[in-house]
Amino acid sequence: xxxxxxxxxxxxxxxxxxxxxxxxxxxxxxxxxxxxxxxxxxxxxxxxxxxxxxxxxxxxxxxxxxxxxxxxxxxxxxxxxxxxxxxxxxxx
Ligand SMILES: [Zn+2]
Numbered sequence: 001x002x003x004x005x006x007x008x009x010x011x012x013x014x015x016x017x018x019x020x021x022x023x024x025x026x027x028x029x030x031x032x033x034x035x036x037x038x039x040x041x042x043x044x045x046x047x048x049x050x051x052x053x054x055x056x057x058x059x060x061x062x063x064x065x066x067x068x069x070x071x072x073x074x075x076x077x078x079x080x081x082x083x084x085x086x087x088x089x090x091x092x
Contacts, residue, residue: 036049037049037050038050041054041056041057041059042059042062043057043059043062043087044056044057044059044084044087045087046087053065053066055068056068057084057087068080069081
């Protein structure tokens with residue numbers, strides 16, 4: 001009786017195609033690390049990712065999207081405002 005149950009379990013298993021190490025390597029040949037491209041932010045001139053909000057000033061496509069000063073302390077905010085004011089000539 002026990003042997004019969006074991007046999008039924010085996011029948012339920014899936015049948016797989018032959019999978020060689022070569023097949024695995026062929027598939028993985030397309031996996032590679034790409035070099036991240038960076039563009040200069042039009043607002044502040046810092047290197048930023050293309051099509052992403054600038055992490056330094058929070059601007060995207062000429063308008064402010066993220067308020068970068070919001071989470072800073074009073075002292076940090078003062079320094080950041082000063083830093084952003086200095087980088088303004090890049091816009092003009
Ligand atoms: Zn920026």
